[in-house]
Amino acid sequence: MMVPWWVMLVAFWVGGLAGVMTMALMVAAREGDDHAGAA
Numbered sequence: 001m002m003v004p005w006w007v008m009l010v011a012f013w014v015g016g017l018a019g020v021m022t023m024a025l026m027v028a029a030r031e032g033d034d035h036a037g038a039a
Helices: 005-038
Strands: none
Touching: none
16 A cells, blocks of 8 residues: 555654644643642
8 A cells, every 4th residue: 555655744744743732722721720739
């Protein structure tokens, strides 16, 4: 099964973007918990 290079590029970019957004959400949630605990 041959996949065009741009399909892999788009899949990699979308996957990376989703990973970054998920990491940012997790970090924001953890910081929010820390702030709530401190307050």
